[in-house]
Amino acid sequence: MTEKVRKPNIYDVAKLAGVSHQTVSRVINNADYIKEDTRSKVQSAMQELGYVPNAAARALVTAKSKIVGILVSDIVYHGPAGMMHAMEKEARRGGYFAISASVDPLDNDSIAQGIEHLRRVGIEGLVVITPQSDSVQAVERLVKDIPVVFIDSPHNSTELSAELGNYEGAKRATEHLISLGHKKIVHVAGPSEWFDSAPRVSGYSDAMKSAKLEPKVFAGDWSVPTGYEIGKNLELDQSKVTAIFAANDHLALGLMRALRQRGYDIPQRVSIIGFDDVPEAAFYEPPLTTMRPDFAELGRVAMEKMLGHITREATLSSDELIPELIVRESTALPANL
Amino acid sequence: MTEKVRKPNIYDVAKLAGVSHQTVSRVINNADYIKEDTRSKVQSAMQELGYVPNAAARALVTAKSKIVGILVSDIVYHGPAGMMHAMEKEARRGGYFAISASVDPLDNDSIAQGIEHLRRVGIEGLVVITPQSDSVQAVERLVKDIPVVFIDSPHNSTELSAELGNYEGAKRATEHLISLGHKKIVHVAGPSEWFDSAPRVSGYSDAMKSAKLEPKVFAGDWSVPTGYEIGKNLELDQSKVTAIFAANDHLALGLMRALRQRGYDIPQRVSIIGFDDVPEAAFYEPPLTTMRPDFAELGRVAMEKMLGHITREATLSSDELIPELIVRESTALPANL
DNA sequence: TCTGATAATGTGAACGCTAACATAATGTCA
DNA sequence: TGACATTATGTTAGCGTTCACATTATCAGA
Known part of the structure; x- marks a missing residue:
């Protein structure tokens, strides 16, 4: 019972297959110039012994x-x-x-x-x-x-x-609102220390400028409470804001909650679009229109x-990833003010 | 420029420190019987060379x-x-x-x-x-x-x-509803192929039985749509159900959405408690009471x-993990039917 | 000052694999 | 049928550690 159960190595396989250990190595790394016959002999030997190559030994010698x-x-x-x-x-x-x-x-x-x-x-x-x-x-x-x-x-x-695809995603989110007919669209941004924030701001701004609209950005972070806070204080009537692009879904959720408490219907009075498409977004009140990145x-x-x-192989230069617009109920035609 | 930049090994360190490679090894693995003096000499040599032990070599020899x-x-x-x-x-x-x-x-x-x-x-x-x-x-x-x-x-x-802590969590969730005064409490369960489901059902059932109440379980899965479907069809009036324990927050969200659409106020008419405390749960409509497991x-x-x-060391036998009850707005005193 | 323990360090081998080179088998063409 | 390329296989060394076993320094006690 105390028998040492050493794992089989390349030599054990070689012996069983009746070849040299190097031939076994060749089979493992499928090198050229091996007779089909030997290859299968080695393979069945490996099978029989339950051989698993030792990663450490390999790593050591190949560096x-x-x-x-x-x-x-x-x-x-x-x-x-x-x-x-x-x-x-x-x-x-x-x-x-x-x-x-x-x-x-x-x-x-x-x-x-x-x-x-x-x-x-x-x-x-x-x-x-x-x-x-x-x-x-x-x-x-x-x-x-x-x-x-x-x-x-x-x-x-x-x-x-x-x-x-932050930039392009933000651009498209904004364009979605513009295409619905919104003119006064504000952006609640993510925290500036995060990379994702800036391109989302630029995408928004560029889309606005292309449509000859005035961009306006509020600084936020990624959290629901912050969205809620901003939503509580956001001035909507005088400035005639009818749509908000939130930098992520959590902000959007906080915003929606605050705005509804203040009596603003979504989307009748204010449209809101988020970013990320978290799993719950489809079941917010109302279900959130958002951009879905392909994580x-x-x-x-x-x-x-x-x-x-x-x-050192050539990297297949892939196209830029572009988040997908998921239209739900939180965006609609602008309200008549 | 084409100089080979071999990483320093234990011998390089030994040479620089003026000791044998084995002594270096001893310092690395802090073995006994090393003079403080030698130890520090070796350590500064390692520092100087930027020596990092080679995991592969180590793994090979120690298996x-x-x-x-x-x-x-x-x-x-x-x-x-x-x-x-x-x-x-x-x-x-x-x-x-x-x-x-x-x-x-x-x-x-x-x-x-x-x-x-x-x-x-x-x-x-x-x-x-x-x-x-x-x-x-x-x-x-x-x-x-x-x-x-x-x-x-x-x-x-x-x-x-x-x-x-599925069992205990489910028990406590149910007890929370019972302690509020609910009598007719149903459970919407997770999918039976998942381990977490069964103990949540038992926890619920045991809590009900302890309180001499009749358990009633609906089969579900973990998804919001399923919660929504069940919520659409759930018979509440004749059976005088006033509370639901959902096996997870997503089910709870779907349930709440469906029930509110049908005109049932939460928590005035029906209390709902979930399980998991997903980050969004605090911002559902209404914020969801739920059990927070310590993942x-x-x-x-x-x-x-x-x-x-x-x-082969003794495993510190830790106590059972118990999810924490997070009380929010979705649970309250039972409605007067 | 010698003896024997203990502390501190050194030496050689082995872990399992692949690289590099060497050799043997097979095939091709004059 | 020999010469030479090509295919197929074998042999030896070494990767960077730790292990097992020397060997040498140090120190107490007689």
Whole structure:
């Protein structure tokens, strides 16, 4: 019973198959020039022994761990979950492993520790999901020896970052309101430290300017309470505002709640459009019109770029992701003031 | 420029510090019997060279990867995100790495592939987050050589699983309604293939029976539309139902929406309590009373048990997790029928 | 001052694999 | 049928650690 159950190695397989260990290695890595006959002999030997290649030995000799790190903000919001799944799947598809480290994006120490941790396992590349500007610099300062891809950061090089389509999404959200006939449209923005905020503001502004309308932006963050607060104080009558583009669904929810309490009907008096399409958005009161970004695809693309960097293959330059307009009940023709 | 930039190894450090490589190894693993003087010499040498231990070499010789796998359902619902963060953090705290594989819990092939993938990297243990019964058996069949911890599955051994507190949470939710004075309380359950459903039903039933009340359960799933459908058809007047315990917040949201459309005021005519406390619950119409499980703590505990198994240390037997009652506006005294 | 314990450090091998090179089998063409 | 390319396989070394086992320094007690 105390028999040592050493896992089978390449030599065990070789012996059983009647070949050299190198031939086994060749089969594993499907190299050229192997007789079909030998290949199958080796394969059935592997099968029989339940052989699993030893990743450590492989990593040691090739100096490649086949692991990519994901540095992710532990601020839980709606997108990342699906994104992580997509990233993991894409990595696996390319024969890579994904290993994540959660960090507090506001704490440089935490970032450094996360990176240190990932370094120890020997990552070949790093994908960073952080929505805050400071962290990008922190990461860039700390990581210089392996490729890094930033998700949703305003990096110059498209090669080094993957973007959600904030600008285009915001533009289209605004255009939706304009196309309904709204003239006075305000934007409640996300927090300025988050990357997603600025392009949403620009997309809104550009759409307004193109339609010769006056943009007006209120500073917010991503939270329901903030939306509620802004909604409580927003001046609507004198300025004849008939529509609001909220930088995310939570803000929109807070706004709707406050405005209805103040007696403004939605969408009869005020139209509201959000951004993100959180699962609950369809069941808000009223169901929220919003922009649905493709988080999963974003994750996939980011990982694809990462693997492209690592293997030095040409990155398939994908088109910009564009959020989809989901029209529900919170937007309608403008009220007659 | 073409100079090879080999990473420093233990010998480089040894040379610089003027000791043998083994002494360096001892410092890294802080073994006994090292002069304080030598230790610091070695440490500054490591610092100077930017030495990072090679995980692969280490894993090869010790036959321990320091990696645990997480097999996670790619059905994205509210809990797992925070849970994953917590698991990763707990793993890191113990010097371990966490690496996840997303799988479709309904597809045994997908599960097998996920496990195969994790096996390749050499995981020392596996944490399984799947809410469906079938997958547990599939996993148990496939993994026999390393410890497995199931999250939220009805496993006999508490050592092998970590539970959310579904039973106790459901009991307390029901007791909350009872304590308000409700007599006719129905439960809209989750899907039977999910583990969380059954204990929530039992918790509800037991609370009802203790209060000498008649339990009545409607079969549902976790979705808003299903809650809405059930809400549209639920008979309330003849049976004098005044309160509903929904198995999760999404069902509750759907229910509330349908009931209000039918003219039933909440909470004046019907009280509703949910389960999960999704971030939006506080801003539903009306804000939802619900049970808040501690997902993060669940993840932490699960990982703690995992590491306990691996290192053969005694698992700190933690108390059962109990969801917290969050009272908002959707529950009140029963209506006078 | 010698002895024997204990503290502190050193030496060689092995982990399982792939890279690089060497060799053997097979096929092709004059 | 020999010469030479091509295909197919084998041999040896080394990746960076830790382990198991020396070996050397240090210190107390007789």
